Amino acid sequence: MNPDQENLSVHDRNTEFERMLQNQPPSLLGDSHFALTQARVAKLGAVDVVVQCIETENPAVIMATLRLAVTLLEGGNLQVCVTMIHISA
Numbered sequence: 244m245n246p247d248q249e250n251l252s253v254h255d256r257n258t259e260f261e262r263m264l265q266n267q268p269p270s271l272l273g274d275s276h277f278a279l280t281q282a283r284v285a286k287l288g289a290v291d292v293v294v295q296c297i298e299t300e301n302p303a304v305i306m307a308t309l310r311l312a313v314t315l316l317e318g319g320n321l322q323v324c325v326t327m328i329h330i331s332a
Contacts, residue, residue, distance in 0.1 A: 268317060281315050282322040289315055290323070290330045 251259070259269055268277050289311060296308040315323045 268314075278318060278320050278322075281317070281320045282326075285315055285320075285323045285326045290327050293327075294330055 262268070262270060293308055293312045293315070296304055297312075299305060299308075316327070
């Protein structure tokens with residue numbers, strides 16, 4: 244999720260950055276680690292951020308908010324879905 248890791252080559256950083264821009268999951272994280280990271284970020288308040296920021300009129304904030312929401316929900320992460328339901332209800 245962080246394309247600017249020091250241990251990566253320039254090529255790998257660029258590849259990860261392109262994946263992020265295309266809304267693809269990071270290739271350096273396995274599926275299970277990605278799901279754990281999604282759940283951890285959701286519990287730390289990312290779902291609250293999505294719920295609050297989606298109501299803005301600023302198009303750049305809306306786009307960033309949608310990207311965050313898609314990243315959190317990617318793969319049908321059940322823990323994140325439950326968190327989102329409880330927060331937005």
